[in-house]
Amino acid sequence: LYTRMLKGEKDLPERHQLRIIHKEGYPVWIETTTVPINWQGKIATLNFIRDITEIKKAEEENQRLQEQLIQSQKMESIGRFIAGIIHDLNNILTPIKGFTQLSIARIGEHDPVSVYLKTIFSSVEKAEGFVKQLLAFCKKQKPKLEVLNMNDMIENIEDTLKRLLGEDILLVKKLSPDIGTVEADSSQIIRVILNIAANARDAMPLGGQFIIETSNVEIDDEYLKKYNGLKKGPYVMISFTDTGVGIPPNLADKIFNPFFTTKEYSTGMGLSTVYGIVKQHKGNITVHSEKGKGTTFRVYLPRVDKKIEKESAEKIDKIYTGNETVLVIDDDENIRKLIIEILKKLGYKPLEAMTTDIALFLAQFYNKTIHLVISDVVLPGIGGPVLIRRIKKYRPNIKVLYMSAFPENTLKKYGVDENSYNFIQKPFTIEYLAKKIREVLDKCR
Ligand SMILES: Nc1ncnc2c1ncn2[C@@H]1O[C@H](COP(=O)(O)OP(=O)(O)OP(=O)(O)O)[C@@H](O)[C@H]1O
Ligand SMILES: [Mg+2]
Incomplete structure (x- = not known):
């Protein structure tokens, strides 16, 4: 020059x-x-x-922040897109599940067709599981927390794990006998374990070992120097080690990204789901890998000092019936028909409204008491919450049960009065709807 x-x-x-x-x-x-x-x-x-070293550093930092921002915006729009799909899927699954259940009840267990119907039912449940997995990724659904012992969890799914890993992989358990409890959603924790195990299996096509270890750990300043993403305090650590192919260092920071996969026929959602679930539980996950030697994932969950409750609240052993009058509002015909059908079966007098206008008309002119209104939250026109407010002008004592295919924590956005509402998530089982209706009707205001 x-x-x-x-x-x-x-x-x-x-x-x-x-x-x-x-x-x-x-x-x-x-x-x-x-x-x-x-x-x-x-x-x-x-x-x-x-x-200009300092300027260069600042530029690089800026660039990095920009990239992070773009990445998080991308994730947000994927999240919104998926939330829309979840809503539609839940609406589609609700009538399939409900009518299948009703059909089984109608033809009886001994009819050979009931086997077909049960297959449909279990397929729907699988689809629901898939939707839940998507939800966990979107972080839109609060986990159903219960006090859990991780050792018990692992023992409980040992058979499933062995089947998943296959004969050539040896499952080794090193469970700390005095392991503390965690507060977690058991179905989500199972999903975490199975996803990590499935990856381990894929990493050991010629067999090997899959070692699950549990221990109590304290997160202190020393730990926080190496890894962030946790608060100080007591944790339960579950580590998963395989003797597989390992993860190349240049891929290590990509494996938790949604849709990242090195496999031909996979979606690459496994670890991103795991990550979403662990973060939702205020935990953390780390990965260490050596090429050709194997990989260790460590999952940290906050340890709590609580005892395990024995009976699960979800068990419903009696069908909840009644004879009250119930107004059902949903613009989706299949769902409306399903609820009407269920209400009739349980002994209630159902009234049906496909639009908010019809609902208001009934509220104003129906000449007997309406005890309960079951309404979709998102409805064409004025929407559920405004409709309910208007209905209450005519019938101040009416009880309200909202339902939605959107998760409960998004309801505020649609104007549901937070202090006083009852809610049921679609898709629901007949037992759950029946129990919920009885519960709302029996509540003193
Ligand atoms: N134990 C492991 N050993 C080696 N590589 C792994 C291991 N776990 C994950 N990986 C790598 O991380 C990638 C992403 O894993 P993830 O579970 O998210 O997706 P996937 O297994 O490819 O697809 P999916 O889980 O949706 O079927 C894998 O494709 C693989 O390359
Ligand atoms: Mg996977």
């Missing part, structure tokens, strides 16, 4: 940025500015050199 400048060439770039090595061995960024001048009658160059 200098030579070309000295030869009098015009329009050459004046500034240059270079990365050089300082004599002490560390890299430094400099910027040179070269100006052609006349020096004692000859053409010469005047050169300035400036240390």
Whole structure:
């Protein structure tokens, strides 16, 4: 450049940025500015050199933040997109599940067709499981927390794990006998374990070992220096080690991304689901891997000092019936028909409204008591919450049960009065709806 400048060439770039090595061995960024001048009658160059290492660092940091922002925006829009799909799927699954259940009840266990119907029912439940998995990824659903012992959890799913791993992989358990309890959603924790185990299996096509270890750990400043993402305090750690192919270092920070996969026929949702679930439980997951030797995932969950409750509240052993009048509002015909059908079966007097206008008309002119209104939250026109407020003008004592295919924690957005509402998540089982209706009707205001 200098030579070309000295030869009098015009329009050459004046500034240059270079990365050089300082004599002490560390890299430094400099910027040179070269100006052609006349020096004692000859053409010469005047050169300035400036240390721009700090500026370069700031630029790189800025770039990194930009990329992070774009990434998080991308995740957010994927999240919104998936939330929409979840809503539609829940609406589709609700009548399939309900009518299948009703059909089984109608034809009886002994009819050979009931086997077909049960297959449909279990397929729907599988689809629901899939939807829940998507939900966990969207972080839209609060986990159903119960006090759990991780050792028991692992023992409980040992058979499933063995079947998943296959004959060539040895399952080794090293469970700490005095393991503390955690507060977690058991179905989600199972999903975490099975996803990690499935990956381990794929990493050991020729067999090997899958080692699950539990221990109590204290997260202290030392730990936090190495990993962030946790608060100080007591945790239960579950580590999963395989003797598989390992993860190449350049992929290590990508494996938790949704849709990242190195497998031909996979969706790449496994670890991103795991990550979403663990974060929802205020925990953390780390990964250590050596190529050719194997991989260890460590899941940390906050430890709690609580005892395990024995009976699960979800068990419903009697069908809840009644004879009250119930107004059902849903613009989705299949769901409306399903609820009407269930209500009739349980002995209630159902009234049906497919639009908010019809509902208001009934509220105003129906000449007997309406005890309960079951309404979808999102309805065309004025929407559920406004409709309910208007119905209450005519019938201040009416009880209200909202239902939605959207998760409960999004209801505020739709104007549901937070202090006083009852809610049922679609898709529901007949037993659950029946129990909920009875519960709302029996509540004293
Ligand atoms: N134990 C492991 N050993 C080696 N590589 C792993 C291991 N666990 C995950 N990986 C790598 O991380 C990638 C992402 O894993 P993830 O579970 O998210 O998706 P997947 O297994 O490819 O697909 P899916 O779980 O949806 O079927 C895998 O494709 C694989 O390359
Ligand atoms: Mg996987």
